[in-house]
Amino acid sequence: MNLRQLRYFCEVVEAGSAAHAAERLHVAPTAISMQLGQLEAHLGGELFDRSRRPMEPTPLGRFFYPRAKELLLQAVRLDDEAKGLATGSHGWLGIAFTRSATFSVLPRAIRQFRAAYPQVQLDLVETLSEYQPAQLRQGRIDIGLSRFIGPCEAPPDLRHAVTLDDPLVAALPLHHRLAGRTSLRAAELADIPFILYPKDPISPFGQQIVAALKAAGAEPAVAYSAVEIYTALSLVAAGLGATLVARSIAENNRTDVVFLPVDDIATSTTVVAVTRADEKSRLVAAFLEILAHGERP
Structure with missing residues (x-):
């Protein structure tokens, strides 16, 4: 199963026939038929009732359509965001936080960061402090806002910056x-x-x-x-x-x-910003600066 097959399938659903879908996509009708056939073979069932005109999705097709549509939308978003990140016109910053941080440093920091970097996509996820180091090492987040009681020493591969x-x-x-x-x-x-x-x-x-x-x-x-x-x-x-x-x-x-x-x-207790020790992202540095001083970098 690939994105072309999903795109052709969704186009047939929306156009009502393979011929009309081929016109909208500027491809040969045989290309549509071939891709649909491969998709149905992969899934193990028919997606359309071909005895009807216009073709109607089968129960499998009705189940498959909204999920295929969402995957295509996600692919478009991923493509746009990745290209923007590569060219420097956009950016992405993943931040994990404990719920208690929403009462103090997090709301102000997000407001100020968004004002300074409106094109940056913020991915915010609520996560307990103990789970944040693994997410940093896996690259799922760039900053963790953790809360500790008493002293807490950072592992060699991570860095702690006390914010509160x-x-x-x-x-x-x-x-x-x-x-x-x-x-x-x-x-x-x-x-x-x-x-x-x-x-x-x-x-x-x-x-x-x-x-x-x-x-x-x-x-x-x-x-x-x-x-x-x-x-x-x-x-x-x-x-x-x-x-x-x-x-x-x-x-x-x-x-x-x-x-x-x-x-x-x-x-x-201490609220700590946790980052990778070898972090070089300018966006991470900017967010840490806001956390530390409450001002635009």
């Missing part, structure tokens, strides 16, 4: 008895059901939060586990418990949750 130091604060239900306080101590959270996140087998983030509480003398009772931070905060808002989040999330989040500093927890 983000201390932990407590998230409590709006009407909790402690919600009117200006700050808390870690031990006061021990009597409240604790909501752990993210629920992922390779992420240590939740356990590191628990370790920070234990280091401050608290023994949190984990009652719920959430897949990601939005779910965790929804559970807090529902009155099911408390959790710890980064301060930037408190500054730009919901009004049915109260966020309070925890006086005796010194542990902080």
Whole structure:
């Protein structure tokens, strides 16, 4: 199966006959028939009911048409973007990010980058920090916005650039008895059901939060586990418990949750831009510059 066969097939569907499709494509009708025959042989079934005039797609043809059309559109987009990248008139930048980065550095950086480089295609994908190094090594992304608790040393083939130091604060239900306080101590959270996140087998983030509480003398009772931070905060808002989040999330989040500093927890999170150590892309450098300074490069 190839793109020519897909193109000829879609043209026959839209034109209603092989003859009309051949006229529109400026090829011989025999070329259309030959390509359709090869495609049907490959698929193992007929795509058209040739006993009808105009020809009508069979059930297989009706299934195949919209998917073939989408593949052709993707091929055109790929061709345009690759040519633009090769000539320098366009570009592509893949960015992975943790969901919590959408509360702080990411929206501003994207706005400023798009203003400076309107022809660059941004491919944004939400990915936990632990999965971003593999995507960088595979070339699927160019920058990863990760969040770590405590120090995190970059592997030899990657580079870390700190973009934000983000201390932990407590998230409590709006009407909790402690919600009117200006700050808390870690031990006061021990009597409240604790909501752990993210629920992922390779992420240590939740356990590191628990370790920070234990280091401050608290023994949190984990009652719920959430897949990601939005779910965790929804559970807090529902009155099911408390959790710890980064301060930037408190500054730009919901009004049915109260966020309070925890006086005796010194542990902080860090938002880090992760790139390949041998990265030479001017677009990566420009995005890192915006992350670092908040200004156009």
